[in-house]
Amino acid sequence: MDARIILSEATYKLPIQPNTRYVLRLYFYPSDYLRYNISSSYFTVTAAKITLLRNFSASITARATTQAYLIKEYSLPPSNSDTLELTFKPESKATFAFINGIELIPTPNGMFDTVQMIGLMSSEMDITGASLETLFRLNVGGSLIGPKNDTAGMGRTWYNDMPYIYSGSVGVVTSIKKGQHVKYDRIPHYIAPIQVYESARAMGPDGLEVNSKYNLTWKFSVDPNFTYVIRMHFCDFLMTRPNQRIFDIYINNQTAQGDDNALDPVGTAGAGVPFYKDYGIFVRGKADILIELHPSMFSQPEFLDAILNGLEIFKMAASRSLAGRNPELSSMLAADNMIVIAGAAGGAVGFCLVAAILIVLVNRQNRRRNQRPPCPHGSSWLPLRGSSMSSNSDSNHLSSLAQGLCRHFTLSEMKRATQSFHESNVIGIGGFGKVYKGAIDEGLTKVAIKRSNPQSEQGVNEFKTEIEMLSKLRHKHLVSLIGFCEEEGEMCLVYDYMALGTLREHLYDSRKGPMGMLSWKQRLEICIGAARGLHYLHTGAQYTIIHRDVKTTNILLDDKWSAKVSDFGLSKTGANMENGAVSTVVKGSFGYLDPEYFRRQQLTEKSDVYSFGVVLFEVLCAKPALDPSLPKEQVSLADWALQCKREGRLVELVDPHIKEDIKEECLNKFADTAEKCLNDSGLERPGMGDVLWNLEFALQLQQEEDQEGGRICERDDSK
Numbered sequence: 001m002d003a004r005i006i007l008s009e010a011t012y013k014l015p016i017q018p019n020t021r022y023v024l025r026l027y028f029y030p031s032d033y034l035r036y037n038i039s040s041s042y043f044t045v046t047a048a049k050i051t052l053l054r055n056f057s058a059s060i061t062a063r064a065t066t067q068a069y070l071i072k073e074y075s076l077p078p079s080n081s082d083t084l085e086l087t088f089k090p091e092s093k094a095t096f097a098f099i100n101g102i103e104l105i106p107t108p109n110g111m112f113d114t115v116q117m118i119g120l121m122s123s124e125m126d127i128t129g130a131s132l133e134t135l136f137r138l139n140v141g142g143s144l145i146g147p148k149n150d151t152a153g154m155g156r157t158w159y160n161d162m163p164y165i166y167s168g169s170v171g172v173v174t175s176i177k178k179g180q181h182v183k184y185d186r187i188p189h190y191i192a193p194i195q196v197y198e199s200a201r202a203m204g205p206d207g208l209e210v211n212s213k214y215n216l217t218w219k220f221s222v223d224p225n226f227t228y229v230i231r232m233h234f235c236d237f238l239m240t241r242p243n244q245r246i247f248d249i250y251i252n253n254q255t256a257q258g259d260d261n262a263l264d265p266v267g268t269a270g271a272g273v274p275f276y277k278d279y280g281i282f283v284r285g286k287a288d289i290l291i292e293l294h295p296s297m298f299s300q301p302e303f304l305d306a307i308l309n310g311l312e313i314f315k316m317a318a319s320r321s322l323a324g325r326n327p328e329l330s331s332m333l334a335a336d337n338m339i340v341i342a343g344a345a346g347g348a349v350g351f352c353l354v355a356a357i358l359i360v361l362v363n364r365q366n367r368r369r370n371q372r373p374p375c376p377h378g379s380s381w382l383p384l385r386g387s388s389m390s391s392n393s394d395s396n397h398l399s400s401l402a403q404g405l406c407r408h409f410t411l412s413e414m415k416r417a418t419q420s421f422h423e424s425n426v427i428g429i430g431g432f433g434k435v436y437k438g439a440i441d442e443g444l445t446k447v448a449i450k451r452s453n454p455q456s457e458q459g460v461n462e463f464k465t466e467i468e469m470l471s472k473l474r475h476k477h478l479v480s481l482i483g484f485c486e487e488e489g490e491m492c493l494v495y496d497y498m499a500l501g502t503l504r505e506h507l508y509d510s511r512k513g514p515m516g517m518l519s520w521k522q523r524l525e526i527c528i529g530a531a532r533g534l535h536y537l538h539t540g541a542q543y544t545i546i547h548r549d550v551k552t553t554n555i556l557l558d559d560k561w562s563a564k565v566s567d568f569g570l571s572k573t574g575a576n577m578e579n580g581a582v583s584t585v586v587k588g589s590f591g592y593l594d595p596e597y598f599r600r601q602q603l604t605e606k607s608d609v610y611s612f613g614v615v616l617f618e619v620l621c622a623k624p625a626l627d628p629s630l631p632k633e634q635v636s637l638a639d640w641a642l643q644c645k646r647e648g649r650l651v652e653l654v655d656p657h658i659k660e661d662i663k664e665e666c667l668n669k670f671a672d673t674a675e676k677c678l679n680d681s682g683l684e685r686p687g688m689g690d691v692l693w694n695l696e697f698a699l700q701l702q703q704e705e706d707q708e709g710g711r712i713c714e715r716d717d718s719k
Helices: 058-064 209-213 265-269 331-335 365-369 400-405 411-418 460-470 520-539 595-600 605-621 637-646 664-677 688-708
Strands: 004-006 010-015 021-028 043-047 050-056 070-076 083-090 097-099 101-107 114-117 124-126 132-139 172-175 199-202 216-221 226-234 247-251 254-257 275-283 288-295 310-316 339-342 359-363 426-429 434-440 445-451 481-487 490-496 555-557 563-565
Touching (some): 021 097, 050 070, 226 265, 226 288, 247 275, 254 275, 265 275, 275 288, 411 434, 411 490, 460 490, 520 605, 595 605, 605 637, 605 664, 605 688, 637 664, 664 688
Parallel strands (some): 114 275
Antiparallel strands (some): 010 083, 021 101, 043 050, 043 083, 216 288, 226 275, 226 310, 247 254, 339 359, 445 490, 481 490, 555 563
């Protein structure tokens, strides 16, 4: 949230230990700060007389890579100095530099030694004194490993490799079996955490002839005209003796290991023993690195297979510079009016990231304001209908199907329904704008009318998404969209009226008073209803629909206490999803955002599952997802609830209004379900169908206990 704006050359002098290699991380969140337009930020960064960035635009880089924020990591060689000078210099008087965070960590000097150069016969290069930039760090075949689980306190993050798989087959993921152990006999522990070596990606079932006909391939985009260090991590915990699995390694179609020098992991290190190989390659005009593994036909191994556990790629400084060019925007991004809303991460991401990442990233509407007549109330919305804004014309940007399934209201009808948007009719305020209670059809039908706020970050895209999504969806546990109004710069959405408001209001809104408190059974039934709505979104429509903003204010209650999921302005459809995920800029809400989505910016339906896990703990504890007034470790409800559960203290967090009514078996089942939803790895989280089944089972356990009349979960004042 905070940045230092640098208008002229400025230098940080950071104390360091002489003769020690350091990792330097620079954190950039490209946003408009005060009067400074981020599109005017171009600057150079140097450290230890090495140019790290030149003419760098964090805004262009973030947009081109669809990143919400940027972390630049460098490995700086040992020096005799006791001070590291880190200099930021704007490119001109019309530009500025900025920085959000600086991290400097001492690392063991043995991290880098020599590398085998590819394409040069028997050539090795000494890189002990090289300056390097970390480009990729992957836990191949495994889940994300966060900074807390890294070794030697280096705070590295190891990402899953799936986004970089380039071959026709992704192979198979394998993990160490129970009772097996990784043995650090050849390398120090700080090279990589043990989790990297406990999982791997291989080619497929042993001995398949098809393995001889394809390569297991990864592809990475890099800057041309630099030397790159490729570190490959191996640990074969499946084979037990040499010559069972031997394979060739190719980098950019050049042999790194092959023929009589093919790699045999067990023969090299032993069964279950980690080791790594460093290769160097100079990339000329082709700005890609292609890494391919293929079973060795020359060595005639017992099985036709290859395996890889981890992968790192580093750029090496050339002429004391690591700087590359700013990436080029695609034609779509260059032409698009991008409004990027980055959600703050809750849960396992930690409060420091919650405080660091949010708000508006890029807003290029200023250029377009001069191309269209302004809206009457000063809004900068791009009109859905073009400049005419006729109340009788259909929207050019909505599909004919959506228009056919929705009523089109005039602005006069909206004013009549809400008494000209009178403040006394306001029943809520959200990211899109105010929500009014109203009545249509001569006052016979109660409705909720959501009116756009021209200063809101949610605009025309969310308006269109909501209409396109909800017009085609009909489910008992989804709020029904009745129609829309788009006229004279106004955008309104008309929904069924939910008489009892939001779930959050009935959990810890003091305005509701004692009558607003929900019983435990009511809360269970509401959670089940919401889970049914989300399950329908994930599996019941033609394509998977990811809500992307699941929270207690988006779960509404009708006059019969039936839960309905609402607010689909940020939703994504899975029509174009590949491998079950879609790359997208991060959007969401404080405290509910999936940490894996936040880090990888790969959205799946498991992101909704994570958010729903936060909702479950919110329902159980009647506490907000984030409460900055609490001690640091308690700010994030997800983190605090998980910690208390693991320590056997979760009952202390349970809402006192329901504590004596919850049965022990029901509580355990409910809490276990919430905990599984909050798993840091999306692959380990249950699907929404499993969540629904577990909640229904928890309700059954509660009802059975109620019939038996036994109250089990009571406060023990003796402890």
